[in-house]
Amino acid sequence: MGKLRAALHYGADAVYLGLTGFSLRAKAGNFTLDTLRDAITLVHEANKRAYVTINIFPHNTDIAPIEGHITALNDLHPDAVIVSDIGVFDMIKTFAPEIPIHVSTQANITNYRSARMWERLGAKRLVLSRELTIDEIRRIRDAVSIELECFVHGSICLSYSGRCYLSSFLANRGANKGLCTNSCRWSYQLVEEKRPGESMPVYEDNRGAYILSPRDLCMVEHLDKLAGAGVDSFKIEGRTKGINYVSGVTKIYRDAIDALAAAPLNSAWLKELEMFSNRGFTTGMYFGRHPDSDYSYDETHAPATYAIAGVVKGVTGSTATVLLKGNLAVGDEVAFLSTAAHNGSYIINELRDAEGQISGIAHNEDIVFMEVPEGVKKNDIIRRRV
Template sequence: MRTIQNKPEVLAPAGTLEKLKVAIDYGADAVYIGGDAYGLRTRAGNFSFDQMREGVAYAHARHAKVYVAANIVAHEGDTAGAGRFFQTLREIGIDAVIVSDPALIEIAILEAPGLPVHLSTQASAANYETLNFWQSEGLERVVLAREVGIEEIKEMRRHTDVQIEAFIHGAMCIGYSGRCVLSNHMSMRDANRGGCAQNCRWKYDLFEMPTAGQREEETDAKTPFTMSAVDMAMIEHIPDLIEAGVNSFKIEGRMKSIHYVSTVANVYRQAVDSYCADPEHYQLDPAWVDELWKVAQREMSTGFYYGTPTADDELFGKRRKRPSYAFVGEVMAYDPAKKLATIRQRNNFGVGDQIEFYGPHFTHHTETLTQLWDEDYDILLRAPDAMMICKVPVTQPVKPGDMLRRANQLV
């Protein structure tokens, strides 16, 4: 029986220390985070050096890795202090830094030798000559441009042995490899320096103006459009990615919730492990696809992997499908004698709701909530207060770190 020896890495986003721990607990081999400088997600919960130390200790104790994104397009003055920043990352034990700007790459290599450098997708690497160039400069991994197709990846692998990382799930920028100037133009916030206002997600209307300054015809105001792509999901094509030679499967979403991070990491962990264990008998589990629809997201497509996206891969008109569950809490403790779970609330839920518990290794079970107490055992009908501690009876064992969802009506 053939097995895959070089199993690809499942790489999850971690916008906070909590998300880092959740991602690893739910199956990620590695996480990528941001620091207080040089990254493209200034509004994410970026890490202080002390938080990085705690995150690295947590990850390394569980045989996982931590990468830091420092992928801005640097303007004059932006590189000040970068050498010391990279040196500190090396001292903390960060496993690699993800960089796009050549000046920052050079600073990392020269001033923090021994710190592995990965090329960011912002650099738009889309051919094997480019991959070989960056490898010759000392980089060990390249995150491919998001516009690269499966056949192109196969060609790259035939001509290079540099590690290849590729996005396989999450929100996709409408700009070429994320290099967009809409935010700069419309909001005075530089997307390439961490300030993206996500203008492509705004609602727009179309007007016909054959004569300058004269508005002739207006589209139906009930059908506004965006310049926004749907989300990527390659769950149905794991064999193609592995056989093409992708070494790291990257999930987008450093600003997403622990519900998203835990669910998506859990799904791709199962798919990768299943294929690598027995490629000949691998089958897509429909439950994996259903699971991805339990988290908040847009419609899903395969991006550029199998051809140029069409209008179906952009957001026009009404949503074609909506998430089927709402995240409502996490298990803090379980009393097996009383069959009682202690829950930290994350969203309103209460008696009569159908609640799904899920955990690492793709464990699931469903309960109809019959009783609810606060932490002092006062009876409740609903748990309305954010982060409140409450207790619920369960018919099956649960574990600290398991999550709770409330079933919604699927639209």
């Protein structure tokens, strides 16, 4: 729920979320049916949209539970359901016919004939495969009249999205059931058949080799090209990321989208995105074949330069009430991520508790009072340089 609130606060038009049993992010800290109801209500109160994911590839034993889940969604009124399996698509048409259907990127829509077929079946939106070029997207746009969505930021799967058995093979956890171990991100060494036990490095640094790990997708500098190709919705991947990532990345893409018709490219966007944990950036296959240089051969990720330190619960004058999400001390360098204004970093000079006592350090889940720059408001996050 914290990530949901952060996404809405920083400008998301819609969120996608789901239950553990039917989502391809089974370990993402998902919702129960009761909290899903609360989440959808919160989204609708903010005049935004909530899309529920039922995008696993189900087996026979999954059908009855999914049928019950779909029936329950009738009372929750999500704005759409995201599916990848045609049987689940048919079940929604049968048991929840009023709920619009979005076809997941897991369905791997890579051509206009496939897009036309889903349109004829009654899909409202297609979340296109990550393996398409911008020219291919334009060709699909010419062939259909329904909404098109594509990913613009976040992790990229080594395989065609979701069609991977590496996690199942190495860890007995199926990616297509929401249990991917990200085995492609692990460090690997090469062993020659006739020399067992003698491992050899492959593009190795002091942490190992990461020959299967693509860099993260980042299209913030090219949103105009995607919009020009007819894309209706830009999607950010990151359900297993923290609030700091959700807040910052959402805000940057909100700013970039809002500037599409009014201003030239802002070079600061890419620099700001580099503040959050990443594996380096790539434009994926949007401009053609994924370059060999866009794999993280020599490092797993670039660590975040700022970590979340707290959430603003209210502002009176120049004083903010902050719920800490980590330790914070006098002398720390912090920055507020504000939707109202861009505020640079500054040094904390004092922290006060509820009794007005001044402390040199405060701890996770403490409530503190501190002076803040103009423009900071409720639900903004405070970040500490790490």
